[in-house]
Structure formats: structure tokens, C-alpha cells
């Protein structure tokens with residue numbers, strides 16, 4: 001028999017290393033040839049979009065087109081350490097470091113412009129679109145290009161460092177504020193359980209994710225889609241078959257992950273609630289996007305057949321077994 | 334050793350290959366076409382997908398000598414002079430590339446699909462790429478990219 005069910009799952013997740021562990025990101029900004037600006041940052045791009053997002057944050061802070069920015073990363077001989085691409089921390093932590101480095105770079109440019117333009121003070125100077133100029137007398141200006149020419153490539157630079165605020169929990173009571181910031185999300189699922197075959201078919205999925213601010217909405221959707229699919233596999237198919245420390249399902253013919261036929265179009269809702277300590281309000285979502293999907297699917301299965309599943313993945317055999325055990329229990333009563 | 338002649342990305346090659354060499358090794362090691370990726374080596378992931386005489390094959394499961402007198406297309410054979418193939422452009426525009434490991438195989442499966450069926454439904458697109466695993470994107474933006482490219 002086919003039974004329909006609905007379920008929701010909610011999650012909150014602290015990003016960054018947390019629990020008092022030192023969490024430091026660094027970035028360096030340099031004026032290069034021809035007025036281009038180099039952002040040097042040791043954050044690793046693994047497809048999550050760190051390069052794009054950090055370049056966008058830099059462009060916003062420098063009030064410069066992204067085309068004018070040269071982004072250098074993943075070369076440890078050139079870039080300051082920005083910590084690991086882990087803990088969903090690059091957008092928030094390294095984003096803050098890039099923003100601080102850009103702000104320091106702007107201050108450095110203003111000092112230089114004060115000398116070059118023979119001004120009494122750097123007060124009232126603005127930096128925009130590759131020019132440093134006096135706000136109330138724009139004829140007094142010097143461009144990044146001119147500075148590149150007279151100072152040479154790489155000689156005007158500034159560093160930025162962001163040290164995240166986290167506090168270790170009290171080991172006795174487990175109390176404290178181990179993470180900062182937190183991100184929130186919710187997933188809703190409609191599915192059909194076939195009680196004869198034990199197959200679960202997802203019919204509709206809605207996913208709302210708080211990102212603080214979506215620096216790049218396209219990439220945010222990509223993370224949400226990816227997290228959903230990975231969680232779907234984790235709940236329904238993926239089984240390492242671990243026995244005595246040995247993984248028996250050690251190939252794709254045994255360890256099944258979702259294909260394009262197993263996933264569906266997720267209705268994504270991006271929630272923007274800017275975080276005051278974040279770069280332009282943006283928080284990381286790499287890991288949290290997986291979390292609420294499992295509970296939502298399991299709740300929907302419960303809604304459909306009235307049976308709580310407590311072991312993953314919910315393979316057809318396990319589901320049939322759970323239904324049978326539940327029937328036996330009911331008969332006993 | 335076996336002597337084979339084949340066409341790869343429109344270029345003729347005559348080569349001596351070992352009897353037990355796989356097509357993927359011929360393409361990667363002998364011809365330097367490293368856009369052909371190796372994932373599982375057992376025909377499950379599709380990272381090594383190439384087009385052989387119009388059909389997608391897993392090049393990890395084809396022996397090099399079996400490619401004698403065949404016409405092979407790899408991802409390197411898709412872009413014209415300095416311009417991207419419409420599918421490559423659509424993948425970029427739709428945000429269908431994350432880590433990129435599945436991308437060459439995905440694009441070739443999509444090309445083989447569109448060559449046979451220029452106007453596939455979403456269901457047909459999903460089926461057409463079902464032999465290619467992607468761990469990053471959840472497939473939605475890949476399906477969207479193929480949808481965008483089908484009219485071009």
C-alpha cells in the first residue's frame with residue numbers, strides 16, 4: 001500500500017572552530033601593476049565558492065570592479081594563512097579578514113594620497129573606482145594607476161587579521177557560548193512510502209536557510225541543493241557497512257549515492273538576516289545545509305506509516321522489518 | 334603490442350598500445366587528455382565518460398585496442414577556437430560546476446543526449462546523466478544548464 005506523509009526538520013549550527021579554539025584568518029592586499037589590486041589569502045577553493053565570495057567581499061570593501069582584482073590563493077609561499085576550508089568558516093572568518101585588510105589598505109592609500117596631493121590631512125579623502133579623491137573638491141585626485149606607476153608593483157600593501165570570538169564551555173556543567181555566530185534552517189518534506197516494497201519516494205522538498213546575507217545567491221542555492229542531495233543519500237542509501245573497523249562497502253557499486261534520478265528540484269528559500277559581526281552580514285552554510293533534511297524525512301516517514309525509524313540508512317529491507325516489528329508489537333498488546 | 338588507428342577530437346592517431354591498456358590510460362597517458370577523469374575504475378561514476386562513435390562509454394571499461402578505427406570525443410574536443418561549447422557556457426552560467434570533477438563527463442553525457450534528442454524533457458535529462466555521479470551540486474543546476482543549452 002502507498003502511504004503519504006509530511007515532516008519538517010529544524011536545525012541551528014555554530015560555524016567556525018568554536019569552543020575557545022583559536023580561529024584566525026589573515027589576508028593581504030597589494031597594489032599591483034596598472035592599478036590592479038591583488039588580494040592574497042590562503043583560503044582553499046574546493047568548489048564551495050570561497051574564491052568568488054571573498055573576491056566579491058574585497059570588491060565591495062574597495063569599491064572596485066571585480067575585473068580590477070587579482071585573486072591569489074592556495075599558494076602558501078605567497079599567501080598569509082586563512083585557516084582551513086572547514087567548519088563552514090571561510091565566508092564569515094576569512095571574509096572578515098579580507099574586509100579588514102581592505103579597510104587597512106584604504107587607510108594606507110589615503111596617507112599616501114595626502115603626501116602626493118600636498119594636503120594637510122587625509123580627512124575627507126574617499127577611495128572609489130580606483131581613485132583617491134577629496135570628497136568636497138574632486139579635482140584633487142590621484143588614481144591607483146598613477147600610484148602603480150610611481151611606487152611600482154607590490155610596494156603598497158596592507159594586512160588584515162580576524163580573530164573569531166569563541167569561549168570554551170565549562171567542562172563541568174557544559175554551559176557557555178561555544179560558537180559564534182549560529183545559522184538556522186528548516187526543511188519540509190512530502191513523501192510516499194510503499195509498505196509492500198519498502199521504497200521511499202520524495203515528492204516535494206522545501207528548504208529555508210538563514211545565510212545572514214547572500215553574497216552570491218547562486219552559490220548559496222548550489223550549497224543548499226548539494227547539502228540536500230548528500231543528506232538524502234545519507235538517510236536513504238549510503239551504508240559504509242563497517243565491521244570491526246573495516247569498511248565493506250568500499251566502492252560505488254556497493255556504496256550507493258544519489259544519481260540525478262534520485263534527487264528532485266528543491267524549493268529553496270534564502271533567508272537574509274544580517275549578522276552584525278559578519279562581513280556585510282554574511283554567514284557560512286557549507287555544513288548546516290545537510291542537517292535538517294534527515295529529521296524531516298524521518299518525521300515524514302513516521303507521519304506516513306506511524307513507525308519511528310532509529311537506524312540509518314532507511315533501506316527498503318530495514319523499513320519492511322520496522323513495519324513488521326511494529327505490527328507484531330501491536331498484536332501483542 | 335597492438336597497432337591501432339583512431340580519431341580523437343578530429344585528429345588522426347596511429348599508435349602501438351599494450352594489449353591490456355585501457356582507453357582511459359591511452360587518452361590520459363599517451364595523448365595527454367587529462368580532462369578525462371578517473372573516479373571509481375569500475376564503470377559506476379561516469380567521471381571517465383567519453384563519446385565513442387556517438388555513444389557515451391566509460392573509458393575505464395573500454396580496452397584501448399577496442400577503440401581501433403573509432404571516433405572519440407573528449408572534453409578537450411568540445412571548445413572551438415577560443416570559444417566555449419554552448420553546454421560549457423551553460424554550465425558556467427547556471428552555476429552547475431562546484432568541484433568540477435564530474436563536469437567533463439557530465440557535459441559529454443549531455444552532448445550525446447542533445448545530439449540524439451535536441452529537446453529532452455527534464456525526466457529525459459535526468460535519465461541521460463544518471464550514469465554520472467556528482468557529489469557537490471545535487472544535480473539541479475546541472476539539469477538547469479542542460480535545459481538552457483538545448484535551444485542553442
Ligand code: FES
Pocket residue numbers: 370371372373374375376377378379380381382391392393394
Ligand atoms: S572511472 Fe570510469 S566509471 Fe568511474
Ligand code: FES
Pocket residue numbers: 047429430431432433434435436466467468469470
Ligand atoms: S561538481 Fe563536484 S562532483 Fe560534481
